[in-house]
Amino acid sequence: MLVTMKEILAEAEKDKSAIGCINTPNMEMLRGIIAAAEELNTPIIIDHAQVHDSLIPVEQIGPYMVEHAKKAKVPVCVHVDHGRDMSFIMRCIQAGFSSVMYDRSDLSFEENLKAVQDFVPIAHAGGLTVEAEFDVMPSGEVDTHDGTSVDQTDLSAYMTDPQQAARFAEETNVDAIACLIGTVHGFYNTEPKLDIQRVRDCRKAVKDDCRLVLHGASGVPESQVQQAVGAGISKINYYSYMSTAVPPKLVEFINSSKEEVFYHELAVKAEEIIKDLSKHTMQVFMNKN
Numbered sequence: 001m002l003v004t005m006k007e008i009l010a011e012a013e014k015d016k017s018a019i020g021c022i023n024t025p026n027m028e029m030l031r032g033i034i035a036a037a038e039e040l041n042t043p044i045i046i047d048h049a050q051v052h053d054s055l056i057p058v059e060q061i062g063p064y065m066v067e068h069a070k071k072a073k074v075p076v077c078v079h080v081d082h083g084r085d086m087s088f089i090m091r092c093i094q095a096g097f098s099s100v101m102y103d104r105s106d107l108s109f110e111e112n113l114k115a116v117q118d119f120v121p122i123a124h125a126g127g128l129t130v131e132a133e134f135d136v137m138p139s140g141e142v143d144t145h146d147g148t149s150v151d152q153t154d155l156s157a158y159m160t161d162p163q164q165a166a167r168f169a170e171e172t173n174v175d176a177i178a179c180l181i182g183t184v185h186g187f188y189n190t191e192p193k194l195d196i197q198r199v200r201d202c203r204k205a206v207k208d209d210c211r212l213v214l215h216g217a218s219g220v221p222e223s224q225v226q227q228a229v230g231a232g233i234s235k236i237n238y239y240s241y242m243s244t245a246v247p248p249k250l251v252e253f254i255n256s257s258k259e260e261v262f263y264h265e266l267a268v269k270a271e272e273i274i275k276d277l278s279k280h281t282m283q284v285f286m287n288k289n
């Protein structure tokens with residue numbers, strides 16, 4: 001069934017677990033991830049990123065995402081990932097999405113706060129939930145704000161201030177807020193070290209009905225992810241690692257096949273691989289071990 005973020009994240013936090021939020025820019029991703037959630041009987045968030053709209057526009061993949069969510073045996077939230085332009089966000093809402101990340105981290109803190117403050121009442125009136133981000137998360141080794149290089153061994157300049165998070169949540173009434181606790185988007189060249197105490201501090205400072213979100217979980221040791229979940233993270237964005245894990249497994253499949261491989265067989269195999277990988281990831285996020 002199609003749900004918003006709010007109903008599933010509050011429940012997850014109470015349960016000291018987190019819901020995965022995974023990009024689904026094609027049918028194999030979409031079907032594999034929903035099948036995994038159904039097998040584990042857990043809610044899931046699927047999302048379409050603005051940067052993936054050039055791969056497949058939301059007018060094409062969006063209706064499939066919404067349809068699969070409605071028909072799923074588990075609650076599925078269909079979310080906009082890093083929506084920066086209102087025109088893109090409106091196209092997603094038109095496709096039937098139930099939730100939006102309105103990412104105006106390109107603006108100053110005050111301008112961002114104002115933009116999110118203006119958007120939240122409109123989104124809530126339409127029955128949608130909203131996530132925001134006010135810090136600038138590096139992309140790999142690059143500062144996405146000014147293009148300078150980032151030393152991943154010292155991410156202290158890229159951490160969320162709990163008091164700022166509290167003010168942002170209070171004044172915007174946003175449903176979820178992305179917290180920087182030592183992660184980057186994309187890939188790591190050194191083992192990440194999450195600031196778990198910062199999650200606790202953010203959780204304590206931010207109002208109770210606003211959830212905390214972790215972006216950049218790809219490549220973070222599972223034990224650290226689980227500590228962050230235990231400390232108050234209830235939504236985890238995950239994509240890069242899973243997406244890049246699929247091609248080598250397909251190569252293995254092609255190389256081990258005795259006969260010629262049809263292209264449609266590759267799509268079926270990819271879906272199976274994605275289901276297995278995302279099942280594992282969701283189990284880590286559920287934090288039940």
Ligand SMILES: [Zn+2]
Nearest residue numbers: 185215216237
């Ligand atoms: Zn992100």
